[in-house]
Structure formats: C-alpha cells, structure tokens
Amino acid sequence: xxxxxxxxxxxxxxxxxxxxxxxxxxxxxxxxxxxxxxxxxxxxxxxxxxxxxxxxxxxxxxxxxxxxxxxxxxxxxxxxxxxxxxxxxxxxxxxxxxxxxxxxxxxxxxxxxxxxxxxxxxxxxxxxxxxxxxxxxxxxxxxxxxxxxxx
Amino acid sequence: xxxxxxxxxxxxxxxxxxxxxxxxxxxxxxxxxxxxxxxxxxxxxxxxxxxxxxxxxxxxxxxxxxxxxxxxxxxxxxxxxxxxxxxxxxxxxxxxxxxxxxxxxxxxxxxxxxxxxxxxxxxx
Numbered sequence: 001x002x003x004x005x006x007x008x009x010x011x012x013x014x015x016x017x018x019x020x021x022x023x024x025x026x027x028x029x030x031x032x033x034x035x036x037x038x039x040x041x042x043x044x045x046x047x048x049x050x051x052x053x054x055x056x057x058x059x060x061x062x063x064x065x066x067x068x069x070x071x072x073x074x075x076x077x078x079x080x081x082x083x084x085x086x087x088x089x090x091x092x093x094x095x096x097x098x099x100x101x102x103x104x105x106x107x108x109x110x111x112x113x114x115x116x117x118x119x120x121x122x123x124x125x126x127x128x129x130x131x132x133x134x135x136x137x138x139x140x141x142x143x144x145x146x147x148x149x150x151x
Numbered sequence: 152x153x154x155x156x157x158x159x160x161x162x163x164x165x166x167x168x169x170x171x172x173x174x175x176x177x178x179x180x181x182x183x184x185x186x187x188x189x190x191x192x193x194x195x196x197x198x199x200x201x202x203x204x205x206x207x208x209x210x211x212x213x214x215x216x217x218x219x220x221x222x223x224x225x226x227x228x229x230x231x232x233x234x235x236x237x238x239x240x241x242x243x244x245x246x247x248x249x250x251x252x253x254x255x256x257x258x259x260x261x262x263x264x265x266x267x268x269x270x271x272x273x274x275x
Contacts, residue, residue, distance in 0.1 A: 023178045027171050034170025035163040041213030042162045061216040061225065065253040068217060070260060077264040090173035093184050094191060095217045103257045107265040119265045126185050133189050134226045137196035138246020142230030146242040149234060
C-alpha cells in the first residue's frame with residue numbers, strides 16, 4: 001500500500017472516530033459549561049466580598065482564580081474532571097480551570113518517569129507555552145509602557 | 152436582589168460567549184486547544200495593554216476574569232501598574248507578580264497531588 005492511500009484511509013478513520021455530536025450541540029455545551037464556571041467564580045467573589053468589602057478588584061480576581069484552580073486540581077485528582085472536559089469542550093479549558101487541569105493531569109500522568117524529569121519537567125507540557133507567552137507579552141507591554149511614560 | 156441577578160446574567164453572557172467562540176474555533180479550524188489558549192491569552196494581553204479589558208471586567212466580573220483572556224489581562228495590567236510605581240524594574244517584574252498567586256497554587260497543588268494520585272487507564 002502506498003503512502004497516500006494509507007493517509008487517506010487514516011483520515012477516514014479519524015473522521016469516523018472523532019465525536020459526531022453536532023456542532024451546534026457542542027457550542028451549546030461549551031456555553032453552558034463556561035457560564036457555569038464563571039457563575040461559580042462570581043458566587044465565590046460575592047461571598048468573599050461580603051466578608052471583606054474593602055478588597056480591591058485585582059485581589060478579588062486573584063482569589064477567585066485561586067479557588068477555581070484549587071477546585072479543578074482536586075477534581076482532577078479524583079478523576080472527575082475528564083467527564084466535565086468531555087462535556088464542555090472549550091467551556092472547560094478556556095476558563096483558568098483548563099490551565100490548572102493541564103498542569104495537574106500532566107503531573108499525574110508523568111509521575112512514573114520520576115520527580116525531576118517526569119513531574120518537574122512534563123508538568124508544563126501544555127501550560128508551559130501559556131506561561132512563556134504570557135510572561136513575554138507582559139514584558140513587552142511593560143517595556144513599551146515604560147518607554148511611553150518617559151515622554 | 153435585582154442588581155445581583157443582572158450581574159449573574161452578565162457573567163453568563165460574557166463567560167459563556169467567550170467559551171462558545173473558542174469552541175467554534177476548535178470545530179471550524181481544528182486548531183489544538185493549547186494553541187487556542189495561547190491565542191486567547193495574547194488577545195487578553197493586547198486588550199489589557201490598551202486598558203480596554205478592564206471595562207469588561209468591571210461590567211461582567213468573574214465572567215471576564217476567569218477565562219484565559221483575564222489571565223492575559225492581569226499579566227499586562229500588572230506590568231503597567233508596576234511601571235507606575237517602580238519604573239523599569241516594574242516593567243520586568245510586574246507581570247509575574249500579578250500572575251504569581253495563581254501559578255504558584257497550580258504548581259504547588261499539582262506537585263502535591265502527584266504524590267498521592269497515580270494515572271489510571273481510562274475506562275471508555
């Protein structure tokens with residue numbers, strides 16, 4: 001069998017195996033899951049605000065992120081996050097929960113390769129690009145802003 | 152009460168829509184989720200750099216801060232606020248300081264659970 005025929009066969013196989021839930025359904029699922037996670041976050045923010053009314057928006061946002069991250073990692077540890085991710089698609093990975101889940105699941109996955117090159121290195125398999133890009137953008141914004149502020 | 156309900160409607164609208172756009176990109180273009188995360192982060196950082204995303208955060212609260220756009224925004228925002236207080240040093244340190252708590256919790260807790268949980272083969 002030559003290469004092209006094999007590739008075509010493989011693509012047909014992938015097409016057959018990839019989930020067939022109509023794209024409208026999956027959009028709806030993503031909307032529901034994203035909205036649910038954000039509502040949960042808003043609920044925590046309201047609760048925190050009722051205890052510490054003086055807290056500024058940035059700290060509050062950071063606390064919500066921390067709570068959602070912690071919940072996600074715990075759910076990942078108990079193995080329930082997979083099902084949510086399967087249902088929600090982008091609705092689960094676009095909120096900060098996706099970032100946390102990618103770190104936690106890679107840490108668990110590569111545990112057997114040891115603490116240094118397994119957990120330590122592979123933990124950032126998905127989250128690494130996000131962090132690298134994020135830090136780079138923040139440097140660019142900071143330096144550009146600094147130069148503008150000089151004039 | 153009505154005001155709180157309206158806030159939650161805004162949260163649902165903004166948070167849900169952002170996720171729906173991402174899902175639409177996933178379906179239509181087959182870009183991998185990791186790339187979409189980076190793209191959305193970039194958009195958030197750009198909007199944050201121009202100070203536009205803060206209006207969305209004020210309007211929709213957690214609906215705007217929780218998606219990865221908000222992460223990019225807080226990185227850019229952190230750099231800008233740090234420049235105001237610390238000058239050039241702030242430009243270098245501000246972004247990481249703003250993101251530090253979330254990143255540290257993600258890393259620390261993941262490291263911790265990796266001691267207790269082992270991967271298992273999926274059932275389905």
